[in-house]
Amino acid sequence: MKLNELRDNEGAARKKKRVARGPGSGKGKTAGRGIKGQKSRSGVALGGYEGGQMPLYRRLPKRGFSKPNRLEYAVINLGLIEKFIGLGKLDAKGEITEDALVAAGLTSNKRDGIRILNKGEIKSKVNLVVTGASAAAVEAVKAAGGTLTVKAAAAAE
Secondary structure (H helix, E strand, C coil): CCHHHCCCCCCCCCCCCCCCCCHHHCCCCCCCCCCCCHHHCCCCCCCCCECCECCHHHHCCCCCCCCCCCCCEEEEEHHHHHHHHHHCCCCCCCEECHHHHHHHCCCCCCECCEEEECCCCCCCCCEEEECEECHHHHHHHHHCCCEEEECCCCCCC
């Protein structure tokens, strides 16, 4: 087989519907848009328009507030840490930092810090140093004989 012999399977690529090309095409004259009316014209966006009535999205009150400098944490569960230790991707003997967790592939990036949550169970004796942790996660690591140190979060720029 050569490059010039490559082609799609039969029916894989549909041909574009050509409208307004005469009565024989089946989509001639009005091109499937019916007769008259707003939707038959070009440049129509009926998304939020209600015929002059105040649109729904403007009738409803605005609620809430999005804090512009909110800290966004990457969340990792204890069960996942235990799994990665079992697979040999994390070394339980040394100190496990945020950079080690990212390097092992537990999260793609650490954002404003990594927060540990108590989902799953941890059996290994680990020494974790992270930006945040739930109280239950700290207790679970202590119960397994390890330590979980929470360092101060870097302020969002």
